Amino acid sequence: MKHxxxxxxxxxxxxxxxxxxxxxxxxxxxHTWLLPIYFIVSLGCYGLxxxxxxxxRFPTCPQEALLLQQDIAEAKDFLKQKGVDVGxx
Amino acid sequence: MDxxxxxxxxxxxxxxxxxxxxxxxxxxFKHLPDEDFEIIVVDDGSPDGTQEIVKQLQKLYGEDRIxxxxxxxxxxxxxxxxxxxxxxxxxxxxxxxxxLSHHPKYLPSFIQKQLETGAxxxxxxxxxxxxxxxxxxxxxKLTSRGANVLAQTLLxxxxxxxxxxxxxxxxxxxxxxxxxxxSKGYVFQMEMIVRASRKGCHIEEVPITFVDRVxxxxxxxxxxxxxxxxxxxxxxxxx
Numbered sequence: 001m002k003h004x005x006x007x008x009x010x011x012x013x014x015x016x017x018x019x020x021x022x023x024x025x026x027x028x029x030x031h032t033w034l035l036p037i038y039f040i041v042s043l044g045c046y047g048l049x050x051x052x053x054x055x056x057r058f059p060t061c062p063q064e065a066l067l068l069q070q071d072i073a074e075a076k077d078f079l080k081q082k083g084v085d086v087g088x089x
Numbered sequence: 090m091d092x093x094x095x096x097x098x099x100x101x102x103x104x105x106x107x108x109x110x111x112x113x114x115x116x117x118f119k120h121l122p123d124e125d126f127e128i129i130v131v132d133d134g135s136p137d138g139t140q141e142i143v144k145q146l147q148k149l150y151g152e153d154r155i156x157x158x159x160x161x162x163x164x165x166x167x168x169x170x171x172x173x174x175x176x177x178x179x180x181x182x183x184x185x186x187x188x189l190s191h192h193p194k195y196l197p198s199f200i201q202k203q204l205e206t207g208a209x210x211x212x213x214x215x216x217x218x219x220x221x222x223x224x225x226x227x228x229x230k231l232t233s234r235g236a237n238v239l240a241q242t243l244l245x246x247x248x249x250x251x252x253x254x255x256x257x258x259x260x261x262x263x264x265x266x267x268x269x270x271x272s273k274g275y276v277f278q279m280e281m282i283v284r285a286s287r288k289g290c291h292i293e294e295v296p297i298t299f300v301d302r303v304x305x306x307x308x309x310x311x312x313x314x315x316x317x318x319x320x321x322x323x324x325x326x327x328x
Contacts, residue, residue, distance in 0.1 A: 002325075002326060002327065002328065003243075003244060003245070003287075003324070003325050003326075003328055004325040004326050007243070007325070047238055047239075047242065050238045051231070051234050051235050051238050054216075054234040054237070054238065055227075055230055055231055055234050058216075058222070058230050058234065059215070059216065059217070059218060059219075059220055059221035059222070060221050060222060060223060061220075061221035061222065061223050061298040061300075062223055064192075064221070064223050064298045064300050065223045065224070065300050068189065068192065068300050071112075071116060071192075072112055072189075075111070075112040075115040075116060076112070078115060079111050079112075079115055079149075082149050083145065083148075083149070084111050084142065084145045084146060084149060085111075085141075085142060085145060086108060086111055086112075087108075
């Protein structure tokens with residue numbers, strides 16, 4: 001099943017639940033009508049939260065740049081000795 | 090699988106990587122002293138003499154270890170992999186960038202992970218503890234994180250780093266997946282891993298560090314964002 005169809009089926013199930021709630025009147029109708037909006041807003045907030053948390057915890061590796069420079073120097077030395085042209089471009 | 094009989098074909102597409110290709114070959118040989126491997130350089134007619142350097146490297150390391158399989162001009166990454174695959178004699182294929190953003194020191198961890206788990210694909214991820222990125226400003230990190238959250242929500246891909254291109258594949262799996270991918274650029278990388286995930290391939294991840302463009306800086310503009318969004322929609326509909 002294509003992924004978009006999976007998402008669509010999920011949406012259909014959620015909508016069916018919502019319509020069921022509307023008809024069963026367990027919760028006052030006025031609240032039930034607003035549920036989709038609450039859902040979308042919560043989804044949006046969750047997304048923003050995930051982006052924010054991810055950004056704060058974004059793994060960085062400043063030491064890697066230094067290690068890389070060392071590796072490059074080591075590589076250049078070796079290759080120069082062996083006759084490979086490592087002049088800078 | 091008997092570890093002693095595995096051979097790794099490392100495909101490195103190049104364009105104007107005269108200096109980097111020499112450095113990366115040295116580092117690969119340094120970090121894989123005990124493995125049977127070959128490096129397949131797919132150069133797209135670089136005007137800076139990359140192929141000359143590769144020939145010098147072949148004299149040093151052997152033509153059976155470094156294969157130069159060039160093409161006439163820039164023809165795209167996907168076709169570069171396909172071209173490299175035709176000449177690969179290993180049972181495993183590694184794809185990596187030539188610009189040193191992917192460090193060969195992680196090759197042993199890819200191989201180890203595959204041997205431990207029997208995975209069909211081992212993909213490098215920059216976004217977990219133990220991995221990381223250097224050289225990105227706040228804006229770049231924000232777009233990366235936003236793009237990732239969007240992709241996770243819409244696609245449920247099963248991997249943490251979708252656009253990464255440092256991966257180890259079983260050769261048969263790569264051949265199978267690549268034949269059904271049509272996208273270009275980094276969306277191509279996403280398409281490969283998502284299609285593999287949908288097919289039920291066993292995919293494992295290893296943390297990698299990514300130092301962005303040692304000799305330059307990459308930009309991320311509005312058109313790239315549009316391409317990305319189009320890519321997401323395409324993948325939602327077709328996978």
